Amino acid sequence: MNKSIPQVRIGMIQSAETIRFQCAAAFSLLDLQGRRITGGKAGTAYEAVIVRAESASLRFRVRLAIALTEEEARLQQEKLAARAIPTSLWHPGIVLELADFIMDNREYWIVTEPFADEAAAKSFAGGYEPVGEAVVVKEIVRKAAGTLKLMDHSFTDACRVVPEDPEAHIHLLDVTVGIEFHWQHTRTQLLPGILEICFNNAGRLQAINELDVETYLISVNSSEMTKENPIELLKAQTIAARSTILATMGKHHYDEKFHLCSDDHCQCYHGVANISEHSRSAAHDTEGVNLIHAGKVCDARYAKICGGIMEDYAHIWDNREVPYLVTGVDGREKLDYPLSGEEQVIAYINSSPDVWCNTQRHEIPSSLPYNTRDLFRWRVSYPRLELGELISRRLGITFGDLVDLIPGDRAPGGRLIHLDVVGSERTVRIGKELVIRRALSESHLYSACFYIERDRDQAGRVTDFHFIGAGWGHGVGLCQVGATVMAQQGYDHQAILTHYYKNSRLAKLY
Numbered sequence: 001m002n003k004s005i006p007q008v009r010i011g012m013i014q015s016a017e018t019i020r021f022q023c024a025a026a027f028s029l030l031d032l033q034g035r036r037i038t039g040g041k042a043g044t045a046y047e048a049v050i051v052r053a054e055s056a057s058l059r060f061r062v063r064l065a066i067a068l069t070e071e072e073a074r075l076q077q078e079k080l081a082a083r084a085i086p087t088s089l090w091h092p093g094i095v096l097e098l099a100d101f102i103m104d105n106r107e108y109w110i111v112t113e114p115f116a117d118e119a120a121a122k123s124f125a126g127g128y129e130p131v132g133e134a135v136v137v138k139e140i141v142r143k144a145a146g147t148l149k150l151m152d153h154s155f156t157d158a159c160r161v162v163p164e165d166p167e168a169h170i171h172l173l174d175v176t177v178g179i180e181f182h183w184q185h186t187r188t189q190l191l192p193g194i195l196e197i198c199f200n201n202a203g204r205l206q207a208i209n210e211l212d213v214e215t216y217l218i219s220v221n222s223s224e225m226t227k228e229n230p231i232e233l234l235k236a237q238t239i240a241a242r243s244t245i246l247a248t249m250g251k252h253h254y255d256e257k258f259h260l261c262s263d264d265h266c267q268c269y270h271g272v273a274n275i276s277e278h279s280r281s282a283a284h285d286t287e288g289v290n291l292i293h294a295g296k297v298c299d300a301r302y303a304k305i306c307g308g309i310m311e312d313y314a315h316i317w318d319n320r321e322v323p324y325l326v327t328g329v330d331g332r333e334k335l336d337y338p339l340s341g342e343e344q345v346i347a348y349i350n351s352s353p354d355v356w357c358n359t360q361r362h363e364i365p366s367s368l369p370y371n372t373r374d375l376f377r378w379r380v381s382y383p384r385l386e387l388g389e390l391i392s393r394r395l396g397i398t399f400g401d402l403v404d405l406i407p408g409d410r411a412p413g414g415r416l417i418h419l420d421v422v423g424s425e426r427t428v429r430i431g432k433e434l435v436i437r438r439a440l441s442e443s444h445l446y447s448a449c450f451y452i453e454r455d456r457d458q459a460g461r462v463t464d465f466h467f468i469g470a471g472w473g474h475g476v477g478l479c480q481v482g483a484t485v486m487a488q489q490g491y492d493h494q495a496i497l498t499h500y501y502k503n504s505r506l507a508k509l510y
Helices: 070-082 118-127 213-224 231-248 277-285 342-349 384-395 433-439 480-488 493-500
Strands: 007-016 018-023 027-030 036-040 046-054 057-067 087-090 095-097 102-104 108-112 135-142 145-150 153-156 158-163 170-177 185-191 194-199 205-212 289-293 377-383 402-407 419-423 427-430 450-456 462-470 505-508
Touching: 007 018, 007 170, 007 213, 018 158, 018 205, 036 153, 057 070, 057 087, 057 118, 070 087, 070 108, 118 135, 145 158, 145 194, 153 158, 170 205, 205 213, 213 231, 213 277, 231 277, 231 289, 231 480, 231 493, 342 450, 342 462, 377 384, 384 402, 384 433, 384 462, 402 450, 402 462, 419 433, 427 433, 480 493
Parallel strands: none
Antiparallel strands: 007 205, 018 046, 018 170, 027 036, 027 158, 046 145, 057 108, 057 135, 087 108, 095 102, 145 153, 158 194, 170 185, 194 205, 289 505, 377 462, 402 419, 419 427, 450 462
8 A cells, every 4th residue: 555645534423422333353442642541352342431521612703705825815805804894814724745746725714703602603694695605614712622431441532443453344333324314324334444532522422434545435436336337437436536535634624523524415435335346446546546726636526416517616615716616518418508597497407408417318227326217307396384384494594484485596507596585574595505405305405406386376375386406416526427327338537537527637646
């Protein structure tokens, strides 16, 4: 294994009263200073519990923008100062020295001064224009602290489980998979590397898996994909996943003790249980290869089914151009886009264009976790009263009785940037894409690319809402279904990545 391969820390369990595990081999139990406190037996179940805990002291700010350079950040600050909004600069991210490359993924966050409490920060963010640009962020004033007990030994703040056989795996119990999605469940994950048990900001326990990034990637491509995927697709997925973790380390979970979580929020990582030789081969053949733009590793986002047109970054997340995450047609057919008006959006969603991710036209293996004809185009319905209660509960807002939903601006591929919730007491504008999807579902609506049909009573009042939509996910970057079809049709991983990440190139960094 290449010694320059970076180590990553993956949050497996983010909040629990107890952490349960067993190891396939004997292991050493270390404190945070690396001192061996005791040893554990192979195959024996152990449980870590809280003896005492003190939650972190937090302050809450609101992030208003992200910039790549300090000069750009200062200009943003001047514009906000003109609006009487004082701000500070944060510089999150990390610097890694790889074989022949200094990887610096740091960026500048323009954040407000601290608010009195989280509720005040959320109130400011909710009323900030443009809608969806402001995000509440945590500032740790004092770290969480505590004592945990494991195997009759007490540990201050954390302990580490290190198998004596480096090839042995740790069985971590009660891991929640699919958090907030309709498939949420718990399972036991089989983990390589080291297990760290520590305290989160709330003073509860969390479990972190520490391992090298290449071993991690073997598991990621077998968690996001299956062995039935074409090998060129697995290579493309692996390079995208490698680029994503290197580009986002220290930022996605800036306030946590791990780099990425193991769930859909970051990248699915389900340990080694489903690893195939295809997964190993894809990681081995692309070891150290990343997507690069302007001397930096690309934050190579991806989603399940774009629906026919990929979106650009700025309309889904913070409003800045990312030159390699731009809109485009997912195929060779010419489509009329950007989708600028509701009639054009309706016509697009009601069509079945010959694009790569059209599962109504292209067969993909039935064993794939995302194989469905129902999500290239889909329909979801709610009674008005039920939907009004759902939106209010999911977003924590009040607007009276739901009267109507009015679509606002749209991204080039048809996804809503904002949506007006018209109530009997007031109208509330919500956005962007993810907020809309969370508001309209107990988990997440399939995508924000939809139009609305309404059933009405004799008085003209809406009785039911119907969402008719396209795609599954945010639609930015690689479309996993589309990339699968491309690989089936003979495209190699370079061609697949060039299609989905414009203005980027491949480079071996270690």
